[in-house]
Amino acid sequence: MKPIILILSFLAYKANGSCDLEGPNQGEAGIGIILVPGAKISGDAYLPILRKIQEEYSSEPMWIASTAAWFGDMPNPIEVGGQINTCLQLARDKGYDTSRVFFAGHSLGGIVMESYISGNPDIAQGIIMLGTWLPDLLRANNEFPVPVLTAIGELDGGGISYLRREWEETHDLSPEKQQLSKTIMVPQVNHGQVAAGEVPESVVENDIDAELSESDAHSNYAVRVADWLGLFLQNKDSTQYEKSVKNFLVYEAETMEFLEPFFAMRDAEETANYSPIVKDAQIEIINGEVDHPVTVTNQVLDAVTFEIYSPEAKKTQDEVHIKTYTHMMYDFDALDFNNHLSASTVKAKLKSADSIYDLVNKPTTGKFMECSVLNQKSYELALSVASRQAIERMNEKGRSLIFGTDENIGWFGVPWEVSGSLKWEEQMIGPNGQVTLTSTHLHSDTGFFGYPGMHYCDILSPYRALEWIYIESVRNKMQF
Missing domain, CATH: 3.40.50.1820 (Alpha/Beta hydrolase fold, catalytic domain)
Structure with missing residues (x-):
């Protein structure tokens, strides 16, 4: 005292x-x-x-x-x-x-x-x-x-x-x-x-x-x-x-x-309570292998509701309808300073490719697209809108970014919904350092009891990817 x-x-x-x-x-x-x-x-x-x-x-x-x-x-x-x-x-x-x-x-x-x-x-x-x-x-x-x-x-x-x-x-x-x-x-x-x-x-x-x-x-x-x-x-x-x-x-x-670019990638992350990047991810997972028209919807949910909801797919006449769900995780920003406005992780509940193939009577493959592939797509989207100066600065002075192999969280133990977020691991490799970005995923085959044909991914937001290009790749001490 x-x-x-x-x-x-x-x-x-x-x-x-x-x-x-x-x-x-x-x-x-x-x-x-x-x-x-x-x-x-x-x-x-x-x-x-x-x-x-x-x-x-x-x-x-x-x-x-x-x-x-x-x-x-x-x-x-x-x-x-x-x-x-x-x-x-x-x-x-x-x-x-x-x-x-x-x-x-x-x-x-x-x-x-x-x-x-x-x-x-x-x-x-x-x-x-x-x-x-x-x-x-x-x-x-x-x-x-x-x-x-x-x-x-x-x-x-x-x-x-x-x-x-x-x-x-x-x-x-x-x-x-x-x-x-x-x-x-x-x-x-x-x-x-x-x-x-x-x-x-x-x-x-x-x-x-x-x-x-x-x-x-x-x-x-x-x-x-x-x-x-x-x-x-x-x-x-x-x-x-x-x-x-x-x-x-x-x-x-x-x-x-x-x-x-920041407006564009913010809107790609979330617009009017849905996530365009998650809709695109669902289409990417199917990989153009479905001859029927496919309609994907998405809804951004709070953490509690997200844990309850599961994605759905159904076929009506000649069209496939897929419902997907998203939860956005953000930095804890108690001081409103020195953080980021992008989602730190886009948690996406998607349907597996096999579940859609099965629906339209196509042979299943038993394969699941790595979330790292979807993260690469987000990064490429951010690169496509970033300024030439920001890209040159990153390439000349910034850390390099690689996409690591997914970690499988498994269906038993800590639920995937609360299992964490994207992991950024910095290593002193190369002239400016290297960062490995790793996702967790949760998959199930079409015969899995209770949750068949699920494809859950931690996805890199294109808005976050843009903030990597402009800020964290070149900031003196990385904050991701």
């Missing part, structure tokens, strides 16, 4: 905060930016990117500030109010205008900052989320009391997966709010490059190697922040405002182009 009291007392003492503040680069201060740093990164490490924003934003003077001296270098809800008020008071003491202030945050600092501003919106013109976003822990939308810029780097290992969701949630806002609230991808930069100098090893591990210099990365972020600030100008005929509007059309178009 005593250590807790000491910590709380220290935090209360520190609640007044500390601030690194620099004056405007021209004339009297017109607007201000106060930044909350990421975890284990000092406030002064963000002054270079703030100076770049000053440089890019020439419409009016700007003062910049970064909160500093957090307890344990960890932004937290207890100190944030004092930190921000310290920066505001210091700006007032120097004669700077604090009536139009924007707040920025990097990584954890963005979460702490947005939480504070959501309860104190009157002090902010807008917020800037760099390598971070409005979390979906208590809400599943981007409604916020002030405009929000969400900017996530193309090589942000912990953030790329969330860009698709944040784009959609921003575009679900009213047209009026979308004029100032934006979600964009920042090309060729990673998570750590928001700051300057060395970043913690934990940041490096979760990131993808940079492709631009620190200065160029800061410029990529800064020009987009400056253009966003230009959207707030009252004079709609000004050169800066017109430039900002035109540039954001470009930023949003390049973001949409970047995200198109």
Whole structure:
């Protein structure tokens, strides 16, 4: 109890905060930016990117500030109010205008900052989320009391997966709010490059190697922040405002182009409560050996219902109807950060090829297609939509992926439905390492009592395969 009291007392003492503040680069201060740093990164490490924003934003003077001296270098809800008020008071003491202030945050600092501003919106013109976003822990939308810029780097290992969701949630806002609230991808930069100098090893591990210099990365972020600030100008005929509007059309178009494969593979994983990839898997298992028309339906079920349901096949006149079922498994994402939005495993209940051959009076083969073959198909589908740059990056710098032999779970013991998920095993083979992906399957022949002609597979989602290509194959520490 005593250590807790000491910590709380220290935090209360520190609640007044500390601030690194620099004056405007021209004339009297017109607007201000106060930044909350990421975890284990000092406030002064963000002054270079703030100076770049000053440089890019020439419409009016700007003062910049970064909160500093957090307890344990960890932004937290207890100190944030004092930190921000310290920066505001210091700006007032120097004669700077604090009536139009924007707040920025990097990584954890963005979460702490947005939480504070959501309860104190009157002090902010807008917020800037760099390598971070409005979390979906208590809400599943981007409604916020002030405009929000969400900017996530193309090589942000912990953030790329969330860009698709944040784009959609921003575009679900009213047209009026979308004029100032934006979600964009920042090309060729990673998570750590928001700051300057060395970043913690934990940041490096979760990131993808940079492709631009620190200065160029800061410029990529800064020009987009400056253009966003230009959207707030009252004079709609000004050169800066017109430039900002035109540039954001470009930023949003390049973001949409970047995200198109993610939308496509998300829809291939699941659309309107069914899984297209599972329907395709059932057709693949039959392997074109049935002369009759085949109709496959699929339904995505919760875990309890999935355990109860079994796939069915029947023939009516000259057509074969197959019912299949799917359950999606996802990463446990308690912090809404550094995970993936794709299904970690697509558990599919299918009918065996022999059960369909038997139905249409064709000779059975006694063979079952390996789930690894279906996983390869998902991977090929993801490759077909991935950008040339992402594929080249993976081929040059990434781990290689091979598909291992299935593991048979068996009908007795732990039920297949709760037996686990796809296994990714990394080995230090080759120049960049190798990962083996293994599925579990459960099969039965057509005469098996109770569950005849079943073909159950753990399948790789094409959305997961795409996240492998863009993120995990090249992330410094694989998270699958």
